[in-house]
Amino acid sequence: MLRSKILNRIRLLKPVIDRRCMSSASKTPLTLLEVDDKSGIATLSLNRPPVNSLNIDLMNSIIESITEIEGNKSRGLILTSANDRVFCAGLDLNELHKPNQERLKEFWAVFQDVWLALHLCSVPTAAAINGHAPAGGCLLATACEYRVMLPQMTIGLNETQFGYMAPKWVMLSYLSVLPRRLAERALTQGKLFTTAEALDVGLVDEIAASKEEALAKCSTFIDSFSKANPLARSLTKKQIREPDVQKLIADRAGDLKECLEYINSPLLQDGLGAYFEALKQKSRSKAGKS
Numbered sequence: 001m002l003r004s005k006i007l008n009r010i011r012l013l014k015p016v017i018d019r020r021c022m023s024s025a026s027k028t029p030l031t032l033l034e035v036d037d038k039s040g041i042a043t044l045s046l047n048r049p050p051v052n053s054l055n056i057d058l059m060n061s062i063i064e065s066i067t068e069i070e071g072n073k074s075r076g077l078i079l080t081s082a083n084d085r086v087f088c089a090g091l092d093l094n095e096l097h098k099p100n101q102e103r104l105k106e107f108w109a110v111f112q113d114v115w116l117a118l119h120l121c122s123v124p125t126a127a128a129i130n131g132h133a134p135a136g137g138c139l140l141a142t143a144c145e146y147r148v149m150l151p152q153m154t155i156g157l158n159e160t161q162f163g164y165m166a167p168k169w170v171m172l173s174y175l176s177v178l179p180r181r182l183a184e185r186a187l188t189q190g191k192l193f194t195t196a197e198a199l200d201v202g203l204v205d206e207i208a209a210s211k212e213e214a215l216a217k218c219s220t221f222i223d224s225f226s227k228a229n230p231l232a233r234s235l236t237k238k239q240i241r242e243p244d245v246q247k248l249i250a251d252r253a254g255d256l257k258e259c260l261e262y263i264n265s266p267l268l269q270d271g272l273g274a275y276f277e278a279l280k281q282k283s284r285s286k287a288g289k290s
Ligand SMILES: CCCCCCCCCCCCC/C=C/C(=O)SCCNC(=O)CCNC(=O)[C@H](O)C(C)(C)COP(=O)(O)OP(=O)(O)OC[C@H]1O[C@@H](n2cnc3c(N)ncnc32)[C@H](O)[C@@H]1OP(=O)(O)O
Pocket: 050, 051, 053, 085, 086, 088, 089, 090, 091, 092, 093, 094, 132, 134, 135, 136, 137, 139, 158, 159, 162, 164, 165, 166, 167, 168, 170, 258, 259, 262, 263, 279, 280, 281, 282, 283, 284, 286
């Protein structure tokens, strides 16, 4: 009786995400999932070259992997990158710049879903940040319960740098990790913290010299829950996170409407276009040098 009541509560807390991962056109899987058969800890690696930018397929693949991990009773989830320079470059700017409107609606809904799936994941979560993590990449990291980062990388919600404002629920994810005054300053500046700065302000919990060390530190964090009842732990986490989550769930349509208006505004499209062009230019000049 009690167990079914508890399970019901979890179902109530966790919005039903019934997305199936769309088969991507590319041959290589967009996420790599390995479960260590000794520790029972799952490692989910983002695997969308060149920078793990989040498009619909990659986000659906992440959601599907999280659902699989929760279903196969893994003891925990470590999110990392198959790329050794970039953890995740955030949202794929091709999805935001001169967007197809129908696709943009789907894209935004999946973006909401991937945050909900990770933020409410029933198993312990940790991010081994083995590369740069701007904007949406930072959001994936802050949705996890613990963060270990490699040196000489950057992390932060830099939306104001390219003319956007982070949506309320994205800001709340930051506020769940940073003190309010610092979060406000960092959000308004569009600040990208260095690894050392991120440790200093608590945006990340530890620094590791290598990806292997980062994975080991994330596993140690997950092991810290070995004495906690998994169901009680999951309910406690969901209870603490529920107020922030409800702010999105209560008005997903409103969030979508507000974001579509914002993303489609000419001023923002111009700013984003210039930002994207500068990125491409930088990449071309790099290629020219090499
Ligand atoms: C009332 C209103 C309510 C709010 C409404 C607001 C809605 C608006 C949306 C807001 C959403 C908030 C949450 C999230 C937002 C985002 O995530 S937007 C994306 C932000 N991302 C970035 O700013 C990162 C940009 N990239 C970089 O800084 C660098 O690429 C890197 C990640 C540090 C890696 O550098 P490096 O290894 O040197 O690689 P590059 O040469 O720069 O890039 C390689 C190729 O990858 C392409 N690329 C890079 N980032 C992206 C990206 N995000 N999307 C698509 N493509 C990307 C880059 O152009 C290069 O491509 P090629 O030219 O083909 O080589």
